[in-house]
Amino acid sequence: MTVSRTTSYAGIAVVVAVLPLLLDPYWTDVFVSIGLYSVLALSLNIILGQAGLFHMGHAAFYAVGAYVTAIANTMWGVPVLWAMPFAGLAAALFAMLVARPIIHLRGDYLLIVTIGIVEIVRIALINNVFGLTGGANGIFGISRPTLFGFKIAKPVHFYYLVWAYVACSVLLFRRLENSRFGRALNYIKEDDTAAEGSGVNTASYKLWAFVLGAFWAGMTGTIYAAKMTIISPESFSFWESVVLFAIVILGGGSNRGVLLGAFLLIGLPEFFREFASARMLAFGLAMVVMMIFRPQGMLPPMPRFYKLPERIRCVTGKDGGAAAAQVGGEA
């Protein structure tokens, strides 16, 4: 990481940290929403952006997490933030169960099945499955989270909670991207068959991508439940999945792109609130323009660069420092 990059990251961190001091509660809340969707889109990015699996049912995992939190909190009095790992685990387990049989599907076929999953989850929630989910009215009275005795209730408090969570997620996902696991996913995305031929267990890697993405989405569900204090099936409609899908595709699949996508897709409609019903039209127009002029997304992942060790550089006879070899997409 170069110095200029570090400073720019530090600059962004400072801006994020002081932003709520300049904003009214409404805009703070908008940024909380952007933060939530950023994390959700980052978790979808593992599946869609990194592994290239067309998954349009991410709201299902998010819903599982939110409902597990709500049920644990309202029925057994589990503190909201304590429920977070359990929400994540429940969502991950659910993902493992539903993704295992469909993992061999490719492209559009997988997309259709995942749409089915999110609809099944939503309808199951409306039908008050096991008498736990409260039907169409949802679950209400989820308590506010407390962190070291501090009650998180105001938009500003949630702002810092959510953006701290975003920062952690970005850091972890960045590490993941550059790991053996991340490279394997990229290989699968570029060429499934070649990956299989090179000894990458594609089915297993794909499944783990789903499980990991779902785990993170489930944990985000916890924060959503805590923020809203009421959750209902409408919050996890097919449309939410579409928005998340669009964020990742629009962003291009890199972490920076996903964050930018979340800003545009969640933040911009709020800027255009004045146009009320016409704002969705602008949304559609923007998507069409993107499709024509930048189909790869705004910030697609950059090719991977690795510095060669000193020995090899001597052999190839190149100068130190400037030499870099591209080994993008090799597992």
Place this chain on the structure above:
Amino acid sequence: MKHVIKALTLALAASLLMAATAFAAPVKIGLMCPLTGKWASEGQDMRNIVTLLADELNKAGGINGNKVELVVEDDGGDPRTAALAAQKLTTSGVIAAIGTYGSAVTEASQSIYDEAGVVQIATGSTAVRLTEKGLKRFLRTAPRDDEQGMVAAKLIKAKGYKAVALLHDNSSYAKGLADETKALLDKAGTKIVFYDALTPGERDYTAILTKLKAANPDIIFCTGYYPEVGMLLRQKMEMKWNVPMMGGDAANHADLVKISGKEAAKGYFFLSPPGPQDLDAPAAKSMLTAYKAKYNGVPGSVWSVLAGDAFNVIVEAVKSTGKADSAAIADYLKTKLKNYPGFTGQISFNEKGDRVGDLYRVYEVNANGEFILQP
């Protein structure tokens, strides 16, 4: 971050402009409604009605010489967007907010208005728990879910039925209504000879109808939705069984008669809030005429008319108390407002903020398959 600052300056400039055009400090009233999403038609009706009323009021000089400024925000029929809309309205300085449609959506905004000390009058939110939380400044012009059960039990008693069969479909709404009615009838000593659920979406209900027939009820009260009710009516006629049947407001849909056929539906009656075209209050008639003239159509349902009622009671409260203050408005509406002549009948509120008085009416299907409001 330039965007934010730019937007904020723009918003500031816009609000300054608006303030400059008004003669005196305007009274700001918020409206939160689903202008986008699956309930968009409902939300647009709400906006149309309230805008119409606000324009008329301003033409007539406003409230005590002060103009009313309406701030409309889209809640998208989704709890998350609703929370944002509520934040937006409270920060824009409204004294009261009207809305919204859908109980869960309203609930997501309740605590935000409560913390900001803004009066909220919900319009299409019937879930019982909304007013059971003890929020000081929350009211609603819509009836509660349990009120329908009360009206149903009263109607059954008034019509003199002695043996009642209750049939629901296990949805939380229909089961809730059946349970409520059952509890009230049990208390009144009316015999419940049958209480069970059918499976919605099936094509053949003869099995459950045979079971029902064996119980020999005077009346069947099916609380489910119109597709099942339509099938039941038709298959009941095919069985040549002539027992009367009644339903709840989930049966209020024109397709009911299409499914059952006119002959089978004749004499079937159900409870429902009156449709906009059936509102008999004089205020409603003149409002609907103005609405037709301006928007070339009628509101789709009574729920949007309830938004108009909410607007009028807020205006009434500001007029009577003489100040645009949320606490005074809430207090006036809950304790002093009595029998205000609204579009949907007389309006009063109780301490909890629930509307007092029956909104539910009885509709009967005539030989032509039309729903006729019973006096």
